[in-house]
Amino acid sequence: MRIALIAHDEKKDDLVAFAGAHRDFLKDCDLVATGTTGGRVAEAWPGLTIRRLKSGPLGGDQQIGALIAEGKVDALIFFVDPLTPMPHDVDVKALMRLAIVYDIPMALNRATAEIILSGNETTARA
Numbered sequence: 001m002r003i004a005l006i007a008h009d010e011k012k013d014d015l016v017a018f019a020g021a022h023r024d025f026l027k028d029c030d031l032v033a034t035g036t037t038g039g040r041v042a043e044a045w046p047g048l049t050i051r052r053l054k055s056g057p058l059g060g061d062q063q064i065g066a067l068i069a070e071g072k073v074d075a076l077i078f079f080v081d082p083l084t085p086m087p088h089d090v091d092v093k094a095l096m097r098l099a100i101v102y103d104i105p106m107a108l109n110r111a112t113a114e115i116i117l118s119g120n121e122t123t124a125r126a
């Protein structure tokens with residue numbers, strides 16, 4: 001499964017914890033992430049191989065959007081911070097829009113990410 005991982009700064013600890021809880025499944029996935037998020041997850045969980053793109057504010061969100069448009073991402077897990085204004089808010093919105101246009105599963109918080117992975121982890125075990 002090809003999964004894109006992104007977290008805003010206030011949510012990075014949550015995403016690192018989420019990735020750790022699911023590392024047995026994620027180690028067999030094709031993971032791509034924005035720069036800082038990918039660095040944090042890879043540092044915490046060296047068993048995970050993650051392709052790191054640019055940092056979000058420098059174009060990383062748009063790079064992931066382009067991968068979605070090319071059909072190269074099966075699911076987007078993006079832990080957003082709804083309480084902090086972002087200079088690159090338009091990029092975030094554009095990324096979400098493409099996930100909707102191409103109808104891929106998109107988790108914007110941990111509760112939804114758990115549902116997306118639980119369905120696929122079950123399939124992977126079967």
Ligand SMILES: O=C(CO)COP(=O)(O)O
Binds near residue numbers: 008055
């Ligand atoms: O800003 C982001 C998403 O909008 C995430 O980018 P980083 O992973 O580089 O912090």
